[in-house]
Amino acid sequence: MATRREFVKSGCLVCLGGVAGIGTLLEACSPKMLPILQLAAQNVPVLKVSADKFIVEKTNLLIVRSADLEHEILLVKKNEGGYQALYLQCTHEGLSLTPTSSQIYCTAHGSAFDFEGNVLIEPALKPLKKFKTELVNEEIVIHLI
Ligand code: FES
Incomplete structure (x- = not known):
């Protein structure tokens, strides 16, 4: 004993x-940490991100934080060209999402989304909100409204 x-x-x-x-x-x-771009409050209906951020950071995924928004935006550089701006607010109960190098997750109840904003795992049923983007003079303009 x-x-x-x-x-x-x-x-x-x-x-x-x-x-x-x-x-x-x-x-x-x-998950691998994604680069974050912090923008000051601009009080305008657009956010501007220099396109060379993707080259400097060696990534196709960039988290954009703005004091103008409650949640972050995941800016995705598409392989076929163009950009996708996804609002990182879960469509289940509205909490903030966590993007990784492979998917976007909600730690609250387990929902997951792809980089097109489509639901991969419920309980969320609706896709993520997308903002229109355009490239103007080597800047990605994200239209918030
Ligand atoms: S708030 Fe995201 S899964 Fe419930």
Whole structure:
């Protein structure tokens, strides 16, 4: 029979092993962070993003944060040309979404969306809101209304 000291000591070793295992698991599962572009409040119905941000950041996905908006926008550079601006507000209950390099997730109830804004996993039923975009003088103009 184990003494109290031996029992506590072995329990701590199990806990340490468990914590280390969880840390490794979380690290393995954590999505690659996407670059974020922070814009100051502009109080205008458009946001402008320099097109070379995609080259500088070596990405096709850029998170745009604006003080004018409650939620972020995921700006997607399409392979076939053009850009997609998706509002990162879940269509289930309106919470903020988390974009990764593969999908857009809602941590509240598990909905997921693709980079066209289509629902991949419910409970959300409606696609994400899209903003019209256009390229003007090497700037991507996102029309908010
Ligand atoms: S608010 Fe996003 S799945 Fe419920």
